Amino acid sequence: MEPTNTLFMAKAVIILVVFAITLGVAAYSTYFERKIAAFMQDRVGPDRAGPFGILQPLADAVKMFMKEDFIPSHANKWLFIMGPCLSMLTALMTSAVIPFGDTVTVAGVTFDLQGIDVNIGILWVFGIVSLGVYGILIGGWASNNKYALLGGIRAASQNISYELAMGLSIIAILMFSGSLSTKTIVEAQQNGHWNIFYQPLGFIIFIVCAFAECNRTPFDLPECETELIGGYHTEYSSMKLGFYLFAEYINMFISGAVMATLFFGGYDYPGYEFVANKLGETPAAFIGAGALIGKALFFVFVFMWVRWTLPRFRYDQLMNLGWTGLIPLSIYNVLVTGIGILSGQPIIAGIAGFVLLILGLIIYDQLTVKKKIA
């Protein structure tokens, strides 16, 4: 019973640490979002609370907790409370299967830096992502406000539409690794064989879908304030609103980690072997965990960068892009990947497929433009 117990303790510690990191990153994402926005718009941003405004998330949290927690009289009370809870729950559950690092040995116990290594890891991520919409949908309906309802309905149809393209872009990855386990997918990418070189198109499809699933600009139609006041959280105040916003930042970080796992080699970094030889396996694995978190943070930055650069889509444009743009593209990607694997030249096939696609788009564009002029 003894080894099981120590392993259990180790896993419990990992889960706690992952929780702490996720929540901390999410809290500081709010600060960095405002700092980055300020930088892009040539402002200063928050700088009052502590040096460089570094205590701003704490101040915001205190503000959120102190505000009046209001439940509208016509709202469905329990579902109104359940909405933000479900959002937080689904946002936090995905990180269970992300491999944060290789095997480490601490105090004589050898374990993986991963919550659970199941043989359906990717499907787990996918399932939780598809559940993520419930929080928004329930909160939007329970508010008994037509703008909130419209926001919730927009979120639901958007998530369902983009899940398909996301799943199809993951299929191309699965064709390489031959396994649904996230650990195996990462192990297949060690020593610089990152999937991004094999799957440039798949990555673009995946990141666009990730933007849509996280309800981030340019796809933040569910909370489009020019049309819907505040969207699904119009009626929310105090920490319930805080949980909705917090869940969004957690989703960003986790989807960044998933992208790093699937396309950027997970915890792999240049010079892994060298560090492992010099310092031993355990420090190398911990640096790997740091590398994975660094990659995820880079993607969080990309999310913010895009938010303060691009305007919002119109809703019919969003649906058009999802159904007539991304789904055929991802089927094309699966075909190209199949050709690459059969011909034994996956890198060349991947890049050639990408170039062919862009050439085809340019030619098509030129032809239609000439027709329009003539």
Added chain:
Amino acid sequence: MEVSNYWYFLSGLTLLSALMVVLSKNPIHSVLYLVFTFFCISGHYVLLNAQFLMAVNIIVYAGAIMVLFLFVIMMFDLKKNIPDSKTNLTKLAGTVVAGSVLVILVAAFRTIQYPTPDESTFNPNNGMVENLGKVLYSEYLLPFELVTVLFFVAMVGSVMLGKREVGDRNF
């Protein structure tokens, strides 16, 4: 803790939430209880070591189909539909149909007597993705492909129905 204890707990939860689907007055609550029922059924799949089925059950039923259910029900004006939408006749018919389905199911299970697998020859990896894929693409290839054709027909049909024809209004 014994595995059978988990089984009793899960089964009780499943039955309770399934009952609540029928008994709750608010259709939204019904749908949410149904989602919870699917989760319990997924738990049963995990106990049977069929993790792939568990994940697919959540993705397809809880993640897609029930979202659409919720979506449609939210569009209704619930206050208008609640009282007297069910007459005594429909209640009676529902009871008869459900009762006869129950009787048939119980009778069928009693006659089939599904054999308990032999512990020495049983492969615990039966429910894993690899085995499932191999079985689907070798033994059951024709039915599998026929199902895909069926899905394709359904997809094309829904696109046809949803398509706006020239001259139609936008909504």
